[in-house]
Amino acid sequence: MKKKNKRLRRIILFIMVIIASVLIMLASYVLQQNKHLMTYQKSLAKLPEVDQVLEISEYSGMESYYVAKVLLTTDLEYYYFIKDDIVEYSYPVTDLMTAQQAVKHALASHQGTVTHYYLGIYDEKPVYEVEISSTRGEEYVIVDAQSGDIVLQFVIN
Structure with missing residues (x-):
């Protein structure tokens, strides 16, 4: 009877270790993603025409790129579409629907x-x-x- 209890305990412990490992990997991925976005946000804020970065997100569709909503020094809000560290497209926020x-x-x-x-x-x-x-x-x-x-x-x- 004791052998069955030990085996059951080991199986439960093994499952708990697997679940904890998956949760740690998921948390690590989320933290890395936020760190990556913050790096882009800081580099965008250094552009001479940008006063402030209001929002930033990563788009992963057929192509991957970043979309940033920025406030320019002229007090206009723009969306910047950034691919390979280059602003490929920019549109005034007022030209796009919400x-x-x-x-x-x-x-x-x-x-x-x-x-x-x-x-x-x-x-x-x-x-x-x-x-x-x-x-x-x-x-x-x-x-x-x-x-x-x-x-x-x-x-x-």
């Missing part, structure tokens, strides 16, 4: 719950990628951030 407006456009033709949305670039134009969870599966709707038109849509089952 994320809530993009979500509204996406939900106008799709039923479900929005699970995420990102500002990005598609075919050299600013777009919002909106993911909608529905009974059909995960629906991706790409909304033109300037006009609100649906550029692309597909379902992943």
Whole structure:
């Protein structure tokens, strides 16, 4: 009977060690990601035209790049799209719709719950990628951030 209890204890301890290891790796990944974003934020703030970095995020779609909302020294807010440490595109915030407006456009033709949305670039134009969870599966709707038109849509089952 004691051998069975020892074996059960060892199995439980082994499972707990695996769970703890996974949690530590996940925490390490999250901390590294935040550190990486902070590095980009600091380097952007050093640009002569940038007064302050208001938001920054990483977009990983067909291409990976950073999207930063910056306040310029002229008191204008811009979105900078940065790839390979170069500002590839920049748009005034006032020229693009808000994320809530993009979500509204996406939900106008799709039923479900929005699970995420990102500002990005598609075919050299600013777009919002909106993911909608529905009974059909995960629906991706790409909304033109300037006009609100649906550029692309597909379902992943």
